[in-house]
Amino acid sequence: MSHNINRQWRLANRPKGMVQETDFAYHEAPIPELQAGQFLVRNLYIAFAPAMRGLLRDRRGLLRDRQSQIATVQIGEVMRASCVGQVVASRHPDFHPGDFVRGTFGWQDYMATSGDGMRPTTKLAPSVPLTMPLSVLGNTGLTAYFGLLDIGRPQAGDTVVVSGAAGATGSIAGQIAKIHGCRVIGIAGGPEKCAWLAGEAGFDAAIDYKAQPVEQKLRQLCPEGINVFFDNVGGDILDAALAVIAMQARIVLCGGISRYNEETLPPGPKNYFNLVLQRGRMEGFNTLDYTPRFAEAEHALNRWITAGTLKYKEDIQEGFMNAPKTLLRLFEGKNFGKQLLKIADPPLGGTS
Amino acid sequence: MSHNINRQWRLANRPKGMVQETDFAYHEAPIPELQAGQFLVRNLYIAFAPAMRGLLRDRRGLLRDRQSQIATVQIGEVMRASCVGQVVASRHPDFHPGDFVRGTFGWQDYMATSGDGMRPTTKLAPSVPLTMPLSVLGNTGLTAYFGLLDIGRPQAGDTVVVSGAAGATGSIAGQIAKIHGCRVIGIAGGPEKCAWLAGEAGFDAAIDYKAQPVEQKLRQLCPEGINVFFDNVGGDILDAALAVIAMQARIVLCGGISRYNEETLPPGPKNYFNLVLQRGRMEGFNTLDYTPRFAEAEHALNRWITAGTLKYKEDIQEGFMNAPKTLLRLFEGKNFGKQLLKIADPPLGGTS
Numbered sequence: 001m002s003h004n005i006n007r008q009w010r011l012a013n014r015p016k017g018m019v020q021e022t023d024f025a026y027h028e029a030p031i032p033e034l035q036a037g038q039f040l041v042r043n044l045y046i047a048f049a050p051a052m053r054g055l056l057r058d059r060r061g062l063l064r065d066r067q068s069q070i071a072t073v074q075i076g077e078v079m080r081a082s083c084v085g086q087v088v089a090s091r092h093p094d095f096h097p098g099d100f101v102r103g104t105f106g107w108q109d110y111m112a113t114s115g116d117g118m119r120p121t122t123k124l125a126p127s128v129p130l131t132m133p134l135s136v137l138g139n140t141g142l143t144a145y146f147g148l149l150d151i152g153r154p155q156a157g158d159t160v161v162v163s164g165a166a167g168a169t170g171s172i173a174g175q176i177a178k179i180h181g182c183r184v185i186g187i188a189g190g191p192e193k194c195a196w197l198a199g200e201a202g203f204d205a206a207i208d209y210k211a212q213p214v215e216q217k218l219r220q221l222c223p224e225g226i227n228v229f230f231d232n233v234g235g236d237i238l239d240a241a242l243a244v245i246a247m248q249a250r251i252v253l254c255g256g257i258s259r260y261n262e263e264t265l266p267p268g269p270k271n272y273f274n275l276v277l278q279r280g281r282m283e284g285f286n287t288l289d290y291t292p293r294f295a296e297a298e299h300a301l302n303r304w305i306t307a308g309t310l311k312y313k314e315d316i317q318e319g320f321m322n323a324p325k326t327l328l329r330l331f332e333g334k335n336f337g338k339q340l341l342k343i344a345d346p347p348l349g350g351t352s
Numbered sequence: 353m354s355h356n357i358n359r360q361w362r363l364a365n366r367p368k369g370m371v372q373e374t375d376f377a378y379h380e381a382p383i384p385e386l387q388a389g390q391f392l393v394r395n396l397y398i399a400f401a402p403a404m405r406g407l408l409r410d411r412r413g414l415l416r417d418r419q420s421q422i423a424t425v426q427i428g429e430v431m432r433a434s435c436v437g438q439v440v441a442s443r444h445p446d447f448h449p450g451d452f453v454r455g456t457f458g459w460q461d462y463m464a465t466s467g468d469g470m471r472p473t474t475k476l477a478p479s480v481p482l483t484m485p486l487s488v489l490g491n492t493g494l495t496a497y498f499g500l501l502d503i504g505r506p507q508a509g510d511t512v513v514v515s516g517a518a519g520a521t522g523s524i525a526g527q528i529a530k531i532h533g534c535r536v537i538g539i540a541g542g543p544e545k546c547a548w549l550a551g552e553a554g555f556d557a558a559i560d561y562k563a564q565p566v567e568q569k570l571r572q573l574c575p576e577g578i579n580v581f582f583d584n585v586g587g588d589i590l591d592a593a594l595a596v597i598a599m600q601a602r603i604v605l606c607g608g609i610s611r612y613n614e615e616t617l618p619p620g621p622k623n624y625f626n627l628v629l630q631r632g633r634m635e636g637f638n639t640l641d642y643t644p645r646f647a648e649a650e651h652a653l654n655r656w657i658t659a660g661t662l663k664y665k666e667d668i669q670e671g672f673m674n675a676p677k678t679l680l681r682l683f684e685g686k687n688f689g690k691q692l693l694k695i696a697d698p699p700l701g702g703t704s
Contacts, residue, residue: 234625239620253624253625253627253628254628255628256625256628259625265622265623265625266622267619267620267622268591268619268620268621268622268623268624269620269621269624270617270618270619270620271617271620272605272620272621272624272634273586273605273608273611273617273636274636275605275634275635275636276605276606276607276608276636276637277406277636278636279635279636279637279638279641280635280636281633281634281635281636282624282627282633282634282635283627283631283632283633283634283635284625284626284627284628284629284630284631284632284633285628285631286631289631
């Protein structure tokens with residue numbers, strides 16, 4: 001590649017149904033000029049999450065736009081994404097060449113930014129591996145932490161079930177439940193993921209939804225019912241869990257990967273009425289609402305990682321041209337751990 | 353009728369789909385003999401509620417029986433129901449002939465009881481009209497009170513929407529929301545009910561679901577979104593409300609009359625995922641969990657009735673032989689206010 005161009009992936013059209021590589025268009029732009037107060041970031045790692053599918057949707061009519069804090073990506077815009085990069089030039093007093101930074105730099109090589117915005121650019125602590133602020137110490141870990149603890153409110157001895165359990169958020173949520181003294185069962189696709197859950201990740205059991213009847217297995221594995229269900233999937237798996245909830249169960253609605261690529265709304269959970277019969281609670285949340293408590297969560301996550309009680313997995317693909325393909329891995333169930341894409345080595349040296 | 357027999361309606365078979373009069377069998381039994389510690393109640397008023405449909409269902413496989421506190425009625429058993437009656441004979445130290453009592457006496461003229469059980473028999477305060485402990489001061493009023501205030505947590509200025517709003521629980525829930533400074537919109541069937549809601553009951557607006565497109569009307573009437581939805585209906589109406597929820601909305605799952613007579617589980621709310629996008633909460637509850645606070649609720653309800661800020665409606669049918677037909681009125685949308693059946697006048701005199 002030339003060092004004078006800024007490679008970009010821009011949204012070409014809104015996907016219909018399953019997102020396709022052709023929904024994005026490759027573009028070569030000039031490296032942006034710095035304005036006063038800006039700095040130039042060379043992008044190194046791009047993070048991917050299933051909820052990014054929502055950025056591609058035309059939300060008009062679906063939701064009340066002015067209430068939603070989630071602005072969609074417009075046609076022709078660079079695809080938005082959380083990234084880690086390095087400052088290579090600066091006209092900003094607080095950011096200096098060589099600094100490693102996390103921010104919403106998107107699917108491109110370079111970004112000129114003031115570092116402000118809804119999610120301000122932050123500098124990485126020197127000792128932190130470059131990918132961690134995008135995975136276990138990033139939105140992923142924070143989402144698992146606040147979703148499980150604040151919405152799920154697990155008690156020692158509770159039975160906690162996690163769907164999408166080998167995914168980035170699910171695997172952390174389940175391990176946090178273990179740390180809090182719960183019995184934890186993970187639902188994931190395929191024997192490799194299930195073996196990892198029951199092995200290294202320390203889950204008490206794993207259900208392979210591709211090979212096993214989920215509701216029946218849940219009934220066997222949760223004879224006292226499910227106290228907390230941490231859901232990343234929706235659809236039939238949410239329904240199966242609702243069929244087996246214990247009294248006063250908490251359903252943490254974290255995500256719904258089974259429905260992100262559906263063009264029309266799929267049916268809802270027919271067992272929702274068990275929330276009445278069992279006095280259950282089903283609740284959504286947004287990690288951004290917990291911003292004042294991010295330091296608390298990062299501290300706890302760091303402590304558990306250092307103590308060896310929290311393992312995390314990263315699935316690092318390589319090559320900028322693979323950005324659309326890497327997004328698709330999430331919906332094909334190919335990723336195993338946090339999905340990242342490495343697009344360059346640190347230009348100014350530094351640890352990774 | 354003879355005064356020597358105890359007329360009863362017993363469950364003849366489990367209804368398939370919509371409950372029918374023929375699902376109950378008329379039976380004449382002898383008036384029960386009193387054991388030591390028992391008293392004999394002459395039943396006067398029988399209360400009806402949509403959730404009674406659940407008593408007729410075979411729950412095996414549907415729910416985890418030993419967790420559910422709701423025991424179903426067995427074939428051949430007298431149909432269970434809350435009633436008000438008068439003690440006509442007693443071998444119990446605390447209950448005396450002439451006392452008016454509320455208890456689970458069922459669809460029959462007489463019951464011999466010790467007054468114990470999950471819902472103990474209670475004596476009525478002398479000044480209380482006989483039907484009130486079955487309607488606004490009964491389970492109905494308590495359910496509205498705890499469901500709205502504890503699960504819905506309305507704030508002054510909130511927009512509160514109630515489905516089944518002309519029903520016994522819904523009409524009280526909506527008025528309690530008005531008392532707490534909310535804007536309240538009721539959904540009900542037919543112009544007569546809607547006129548009562550917007551008139552005597554003081555709702556800010558009413559939507560006639562039989563004549564108007566509910567979701568579209570909700571969007572018009574709730575430009576800032578719904579903060580609290582108190583649901584007695586489920587189905588399409590729950591879905592319409594979920595489409596219009598505001599940030600941090602609370603969905604109080606009180607009932608689901610649209611599904612009680614379905615033989616197979618109908619689809620769930622396809623808009624449930626708005627709970628994630630809007631960080632909403634959907635929660636069931638059981639009034640029995642609030643037993644320690646019943647006195648608080650009864651005191652508040654009484655105060656509002658006395659002050660004239662809480663109106664309640666009773667739909668009193670007459671004649672014991674009409675018990676099955678009276679239950680059906682609930683599912684035909686015929687009742688307007690709390691559905692009661694008067695089966696006798698007080699045998700020993702007394703106010704009503």
